[in-house]
Amino acid sequence: MGYVRKRLLQCVMPLIVLLSTFFVSGGVYSESLFDTSFRTQTAIMLLISPEDGRIVEANEAAARFYGYSVDQLKTMKVQEINQLSKQAVAEEMVLAKEENRNYFIFKHRLANGEVRTVNVASVPITYHGETVLYSIIADATDLSNASEALLHYQERLESLVAQKTQQLFDQKERQKNEMLSIIVLLVVLVGVLLAVLMINRRSQHTIEVEKERLNEVIWGTRVGTWEWHIPSGKVTFNERWAEIAGYTLEELEPISIETWVSLCNEEDLEKSNELLQKNFSGELGYYECEARMKHKAGHWIWVLDRGKVVEWDKHGNPVRMSGTHQDITEQKKLYSKLDYMAHYDALTGLSNRALFYEKGIQAMLNAKRHRQGIAVLYIDLDGFKQVNDSCGHEAGDKVLVDAAARMKNLLRESDILCRLGGDEFAAIIQDVGTQKDGMKVAENIRAVLSKPYDVECSSANVSASIGVAFYPEDSTDLDELMRQADDAMYMSKQSGKNTVSKGQHVLEES
Structure with a gap:
């Protein structure tokens, strides 16, 4: 109160x-x-x-x-x-x-x-x-805890009354002188018990209202609920918990913690167990984990699994835990789509500028650790503007997609390729032995990009000008390497396009 x-x-x-x-x-x-x-x-x-x-x-x-x-x-x-x-x-x-x-x-x-x-x-x-x-x-959330305390106090009082009454019955002959004091004590205890019962009755009404509202929230949000008796492994699910995975409760019988273990993705189950242990040890105030569950139809679904220990034994070990399951599959798909859009070019599927720089920095750290060289290529398609202007954007898009595929097929899995925007691309060639090796890769890219494109347009005469800079000889900073490669690319264009340039050195079209 x-x-x-x-x-x-x-x-x-x-x-x-x-x-x-x-x-x-x-x-x-x-x-x-x-x-x-x-x-x-x-x-x-x-x-x-x-x-x-x-x-x-x-x-x-x-x-x-x-x-x-x-x-x-x-x-x-x-x-x-x-x-x-x-x-x-x-x-x-x-x-x-x-x-x-x-x-x-x-x-x-x-x-x-x-x-x-x-x-x-x-x-x-x-x-x-x-x-x-x-x-x-x-x-006022903590008010709901009052009912449990009152019920515990009531049970203690009832037990004490029963104990005193039994003692009075068994020892009345030799405790006559204490009878009056015991009766007075019992009257006081009964009075306290009645007061507790009155308070509990009011609290019980509040709890019933809270329970009804909680059921409304659960029904409205369509979450699955679970309660786990940790020592025995016994688990209670509501119908919605089973529906999320495509089952009925009857199909999951007999239900225990192994039901969850059998449906959960093995990798996510390991993460879930780690978070549970942190909750049990007090390192985390509550348990929350995103995990994949195997749907009855065979595909994976994502659930947000939340819970908290609600009962402990006298040694501080968890006894009972309750929580909810919420289907977040659609949200995960949306986040994945947004993440892809943030890091990849929508037309070609190549890395965008942001992801290119992120991967490039990691590549340079790896090269420094292993004492390897890197070639940074700045690639510009010559004649692309004429294709766009004369043949339309659809033909231009087809050329860009084809050019990206050609370069991707030519490079290794460890190399990094991105579309900077428009008709400009960039590449990072890892583990380059000599500058001559890097220039050879650039020449191969120029050659493959200069081959005819399958578009219905007589103006589709596309080639490439490429600038190259080397790590660590030219710079150990990625921005500076990109600037030097960009400058070298413009040198290629000034020398007649369809060339590869490094500083003042130009490899003419063969």
Whole structure:
């Protein structure tokens, strides 16, 4: 109960500050003073439009609690945070009125997906000419733990009453002088027990409401749930857990921790076990792991597996753990697609400039470690602009794709090839013995790029000008090597195109 009074006091204090702001301004409402007080309050506060639920203003405490910035919160509606349905919200308002509460109990979802139980106290005010609900939010998640403590205390009291009563029955002849004191003690204990029962009854109602709301959240988010009795290996899944992998619960019988082990990808299972051990040892406060599960149809699906130990034995060993499974296959596909787009050229499939530099730096570190040489090639297609202008972009794209394939087939797996943009490419040739060897590779690329292209265009006369720079002779900096190779490429163009150039040395077309 002290916890509840503390939370209510946290809700009331910002209201007192608001009234103080009003009176300090001489009884005239001061929006500037209110704004200052509102922003600097440590309590979680929101200004909400009663018409559509729009969040008009939020303070920094709200941003820290919900995990969104203040600006992000101001673009949201409170319905995006509140996890209760409209019906559940209405029932809570009726319940608050019946229990004579000046606050409401809601479920709010944070930016990281965590759902917290909160107490919300609201009063209407006029803010910048608009009527809004001045709402103070207090985190009350830990209140749900009170029921377990009360039940434990009740069991202890019942056990103590039974023990004392039995002692009285067995020893009444030789403890007559202590009878009165024992009776008084029993009366006190019974009184305490009745008080605990009354408190527990109220808490039980709160727990039932919380359970119903939790079921609504689980149903709404379609997550699978699991509970694991660690010593025995016994596991309980809900139907959704099985559905994620394409099964029914009956098909998975008999269910145990081995059910999860048999479906989980071996590599991901090893990662999962490591994270579980860190959770058991206290290194991590909770368990969270992305893992692949084998679907009944034979393909892999991605799940976000989350959980926490909810019961420990007297030696500090985990006894019971519960958590959820969420299907994140589509999200993983999207992330993979975005990652590909961020590192690869959409037309040719080659590395883009960013990935080229990332791989190039690693190649230089490897060359330094093994004392090897590297050739950096800057490649420009001659005549490509005429193809684009005369034959159209479709023909131009076909030439680029064909040119990329020719170079890729010519180079080794360890070499790095990228499209810098337009008709410009770059390559890093690793483990180059001599500069003559590097120039030979460049000449081979020039020759293969100068062969005819299969496009319906009489103007498709494409060749290549290539500039070459060497690590470590020319530079040990990749940017500088690229600049020198670029300069050498322009030397090739000035010498008549379709050539390979290194400094002042030009290899003419054979």
